[in-house]
Amino acid sequence: MNEFYTLTVNGRDHEIADAWLGENLLYVLRERLGLIAAKGACEQGECGSCSVMVEDRLVCSCLVLAASAVGTAILTVEGLAEPGAPTDVQQAFVDAGAVQCGFCTPGLIMATHHLLDRSAHPTEMEIREELSGNICRCTGYGRIIEAVQQVALARREAKS
Amino acid sequence: MAGSILGNRVLRKEDPKFLTSGGVYLDDLEDERLTGAVYVAYVRSQVAHGVISSIDLSEAVEMPGVIGVFTAASLNLAEVPSAFNPAVTRTYLATDKVRYVGEPVAAVVAETYEQAVDAAAMVYADIDALPALVDIEEAMASDNLLYEAAGSNVVFDTTALGLPENTGGEFFADCEVVVEGRFINQRVAPCPLESRAAAAAWVDGRLIQWLSTQHAQGALATIIAANGLEASQVRIITPDVGGGFGAKIGTYPEEILLGRLAKEVGRPVRFRETRSESMMALGHGRAQVQYVTIGGRRDGKVTHYRMQVYQDAGAFVDMGSILAPFMTRPMASAVYDIPNIEVRTTSVVTNTTPTVAYRGAGRPEATAAAERAMDMFAAEIGMDAAEVRRVNLIPKFLEPHTTAVGQTYDVGNYEVAMDKAMQAAGYAELRVEQAARRASGNPVQIGIGVSVYVEITGGVQPMGEAAKIEVHEDGSASIYTGTSPHGQGHDTSWSMIASEQTGIPMDRITLVWGDTDLVPVGGGTMGSRSLQQGGAAVNKAAIELVEQARSLAATLLEADEADIVLDTDSGNFHVAGTPAVSTTWADLAVAATTNADFPDGLTHETRFEASGATFPFGAHVAVVEVDTETGKVRHIRHVACDDAGRVLNPLLLEGQIHGGVAQGTAQALLEEVRYDSDGNPVTSNLADYAMISAAELPSFEVVHMETPTPINPLGAKGIGESGTIGSTPAVQSAVVDALAHLGVRHVDMPTTPEKVWKAIAAASN
Numbered sequence: 001m002n003e004f005y006t007l008t009v010n011g012r013d014h015e016i017a018d019a020w021l022g023e024n025l026l027y028v029l030r031e032r033l034g035l036i037a038a039k040g041a042c043e044q045g046e047c048g049s050c051s052v053m054v055e056d057r058l059v060c061s062c063l064v065l066a067a068s069a070v071g072t073a074i075l076t077v078e079g080l081a082e083p084g085a086p087t088d089v090q091q092a093f094v095d096a097g098a099v100q101c102g103f104c105t106p107g108l109i110m111a112t113h114h115l116l117d118r119s120a121h122p123t124e125m126e127i128r129e130e131l132s133g134n135i136c137r138c139t140g141y142g143r144i145i146e147a148v149q150q151v152a153l154a155r156r157e158a159k160s
Numbered sequence: 161m162a163g164s165i166l167g168n169r170v171l172r173k174e175d176p177k178f179l180t181s182g183g184v185y186l187d188d189l190e191d192e193r194l195t196g197a198v199y200v201a202y203v204r205s206q207v208a209h210g211v212i213s214s215i216d217l218s219e220a221v222e223m224p225g226v227i228g229v230f231t232a233a234s235l236n237l238a239e240v241p242s243a244f245n246p247a248v249t250r251t252y253l254a255t256d257k258v259r260y261v262g263e264p265v266a267a268v269v270a271e272t273y274e275q276a277v278d279a280a281a282m283v284y285a286d287i288d289a290l291p292a293l294v295d296i297e298e299a300m301a302s303d304n305l306l307y308e309a310a311g312s313n314v315v316f317d318t319t320a321l322g323l324p325e326n327t328g329g330e331f332f333a334d335c336e337v338v339v340e341g342r343f344i345n346q347r348v349a350p351c352p353l354e355s356r357a358a359a360a361a362w363v364d365g366r367l368i369q370w371l372s373t374q375h376a377q378g379a380l381a382t383i384i385a386a387n388g389l390e391a392s393q394v395r396i397i398t399p400d401v402g403g404g405f406g407a408k409i410g411t412y413p414e415e416i417l418l419g420r421l422a423k424e425v426g427r428p429v430r431f432r433e434t435r436s437e438s439m440m441a442l443g444h445g446r447a448q449v450q451y452v453t454i455g456g457r458r459d460g461k462v463t464h465y466r467m468q469v470y471q472d473a474g475a476f477v478d479m480g481s482i483l484a485p486f487m488t489r490p491m492a493s494a495v496y497d498i499p500n501i502e503v504r505t506t507s508v509v510t511n512t513t514p515t516v517a518y519r520g521a522g523r524p525e526a527t528a529a530a531e532r533a534m535d536m537f538a539a540e541i542g543m544d545a546a547e548v549r550r551v552n553l554i555p556k557f558l559e560p561h562t563t564a565v566g567q568t569y570d571v572g573n574y575e576v577a578m579d580k581a582m583q584a585a586g587y588a589e590l591r592v593e594q595a596a597r598r599a600s601g602n603p604v605q606i607g608i609g610v611s612v613y614v615e616i617t618g619g620v621q622p623m624g625e626a627a628k629i630e631v632h633e634d635g636s637a638s639i640y641t642g643t644s645p646h647g648q649g650h651d652t653s654w655s656m657i658a659s660e661q662t663g664i665p666m667d668r669i670t671l672v673w674g675d676t677d678l679v680p681v682g683g684g685t686m687g688s689r690s691l692q693q694g695g696a697a698v699n700k701a702a703i704e705l706v707e708q709a710r711s712l713a714a715t716l717l718e719a720d721e722a723d724i725v726l727d728t729d730s731g732n733f734h735v736a737g738t739p740a741v742s743t744t745w746a747d748l749a750v751a752a753t754t755n756a757d758f759p760d761g762l763t764h765e766t767r768f769e770a771s772g773a774t775f776p777f778g779a780h781v782a783v784v785e786v787d788t789e790t791g792k793v794r795h796i797r798h799v800a801c802d803d804a805g806r807v808l809n810p811l812l813l814e815g816q817i818h819g820g821v822a823q824g825t826a827q828a829l830l831e832e833v834r835y836d837s838d839g840n841p842v843t844s845n846l847a848d849y850a851m852i853s854a855a856e857l858p859s860f861e862v863v864h865m866e867t868p869t870p871i872n873p874l875g876a877k878g879i880g881e882s883g884t885i886g887s888t889p890a891v892q893s894a895v896v897d898a899l900a901h902l903g904v905r906h907v908d909m910p911t912t913p914e915k916v917w918k919a920i921a922a923a924s925n
Contacts, residue, residue, distance in 0.1 A: 037182030
């Protein structure tokens with residue numbers, strides 16, 4: 001059952017030609033569109049390394065059928081910012097030292113944006129719960145939490 | 161003159177890529193040499209122990225896209241002996257026997273990854289099952305042998321090194337108090353987020369192999385041998401590596417065979433494993449059963465200590481089998497001045513995944529045993545666990561100190577580390593709060609665990625490292641290092657060191673590693689060796705390079721060499737007192753191209769040899785809440801004081817501490833690789849294996865302490881593993897401490913609600 005369909009990723013339409021409809025979104029992003037920032041680390045929705053946004057939902061792209069995302073706005077870490085102009089979250093990860101091997105990082109960046117877009121003043125426990133679907137083996141999470149808190153504070157200060 | 165950059169919290173150069181386009185790990189690689197690559201999937205044993213009677217490939221070879229299906233017989237694979245016990249041999253694909261679930265039995269090569277995986281499912285290995293040996297002590301006693309030629313399932317024992325057997329009860333005859341314990345240091349999975357992936361291509365008669373590894377140069381020898389090649393015919397390339405934690409030090413059969421497979425099919429090949437495969441076939445860590453006896457006086461002085469360690473080697477004699485004798489045993493005395501110690505370690509093969517190095521690699525096991533023993537001794541004599549430690553700590557030493565087990569430590573100041581951690585934690589106040597909770601009968605009790613540790617880093621040969629610095633004609637520079645980053649931030653730290661000496665800005669320095677054509681010799685990244693050996697080599701190379709550049713500058717500026725100074729702020733060389741008469745690194749690099757003294761341009765290579773290992777130490781205090789009605793443990797505070805010598809970059813240092821504490825805590829509370837009695841893994845994905853998440857951890861409180869080592873000019877000791885070593889016993893101890901008033905003396909790891917609840921129930925009966 002091969003089909004043609006169109007996916008809107010990072011504001012651009014991509015024709016997906018002659019694709020098996022069973023392909024998951026992670027596969028299509030990586031193998032068909034060459035967008036490699038989302039990583040496959042468990043392929044069962046446990047680790048969050050493949051996190052992307054589908055409309056306003058944070059999803060594990062390994063669990064989403066690509067063809068089911070037709071007509072939605074898909075956002076990956078590649079689409080967050082122009083080169084050289086990181087988002088406040090990306091910059092906070094650098095400032096806090098929240099990156100080590102980097103494999104889980106794109107997923108965490110997406111999850112952090114998603115959290116902060118919904119919650120202006122998350123508690124530490126809320127941050128930990130929200131990010132518990134994104135496994136990181138290197139950092140011990142502490143400085144990721146700090147990065148999230150820094151952005152939340154800076155955004156509140158910018159508003160007031 | 162600006163101050164030194166060393167010791168400053170410098171942000172990582174590596175990060176922008178990881179945060180925007182994502183790192184380029186093995187499976188992300190696009191390389192023209194891999195054009196037309198086909199995919200390899202391995203058929204894995206689903207039986208833990210058995211004899212292969214036949215392997216039926218007939219259906220698999222007919223599957224769509226299949227190019228070839230290979231077995232040990234069809235590839236004519238030779239028996240390869242273990243490096244640590246030559247009587248134990250295996251072929252890279254199982255030949256006559258399978259010994260663990262997940263062992264590669266056949267290889268399928270197909271046009272696509274999916275076709276290879278589908279075809280692999282159609283290979284039928286007919287295996288006559290033998291009883292599976294999952295338990296170390298059962299395997300040791302069994303005449304059901306994994307390796308007949310070894311004559312025993314015991315594959316490595318300290319008595320074979322000429323070390324004595326442990327003595328009998330008379331060893332403790334003079335002790336007023338003797339306490340015994342049996343401690344499980346459970347098997348855990350390293351779980352780098354990037355599981356294994358590799359690729360191989362033959363280009364002009366040379367094998368180019370891409371590996372996700374901690375040690376490309378170490379893989380070289382194995383790959384050369386497996387392919388029957390000369391050293392010059394193999395090149396290993398390391399892309400970004402998504403974590404290693406020890407499990408990516410060695411090279412595995414699935415990777416080693418790729419060159420052979422690429423040759424057979426005449427195409428480049430790629431391989432990647434699923435998480436489930438990774439959980440079964442990437443090496444595991446820890447896996448010891450420890451019998452510990454501690455004896456001493458009622459005033460708290462420990463005089464005698466004995467360990468018998470049973471190390472689970474898994475189904476092969478890999479690195480895991482030698483960690484007990486060469487890492488756990490030497491560190492048995494831990495931070496304590498114990499006059500009489502005896503240790504025997506016995507490594508045993510079982511029908512489980514082979515064990516390898518895992519963050520800490522033998523030292524966490526030594527520390528956990530000593531710390532549990534101290535706690536039990538303290539409980540027996542009714543003394544505070546921290547006070548018992550204080551009585552027994554080796555006093556501060558700045559000259560080498562040798563323990564009763566024969567290990568010499570460089571420098572140590574353990575009591576201060578313990579005091580700092582306890583003070584930061586508010587130990588006395590915590591005890592008051594604990595007493596109040598106990599008095600109130602609150603079902604949620606708190607426990608406080610203190611651990612003091614020392615470990616060994618940079619202690620494995622080669623105790624040295626090479627470094628090369630090349631200055632380019634535009635004034636930028638490249639550093640070539642034999643260490644291999646996979647999250648540590650070497651690009652940042654090596655650039656800091658080189659920039660400090662040369663004045664070349666950090667952002668104009670590029671790091672080259674993990675490519676054996678460009679860096680033929682290197683010790684890789686393991687055993688917390690990188691900064692103290694690799695970094696020290698970069699420091700030495702930079703200093704020597706500046707000397708060479710100074711002589712060239714003297715020629716250029718027509719001045720006396722002694723009058724040439726390097727302004728490390730501007731990166732310019734000038735004549736002393738006359739800053740206007742100057743030359744730049746770019747000028748010098750250009751000049752070097754036509755100078756006979758610089759046949760390779762302005763480049764310098766050197767080697768740093770360490771005079772020995774270093775011994776980082778520290779103390780951790782963990783605080784947990786335990787719900788005594790459900791057994792649920794909550795880790796609510798963790799204070800870590802880790803002394804890694806002089807600090808190069810606190811941001812990178814703390815990153816290592818934080819990550820280590822999380823992994824150590826994970827072992828204490830959650831993580832365990834388990835098998836059923838038939839040897840089937842029951843934790844073979846991230847849903848079943850309790851890999852720790854942000855929600856299970858508190859913020860860590862890091863307390864600084866710096867006692868420089870004299871072993872290298874940077875004064876640096878290793879920090880990569882300390883957090884793991886100090887945290888596990890502190891957290892475990894805290895859990896037990898929360899239940900001490902109920903009569904609980906020990907709970908094995910991981911301290912799951914079930915185990916905690918059972919311990920409470922057992923103590924109340």
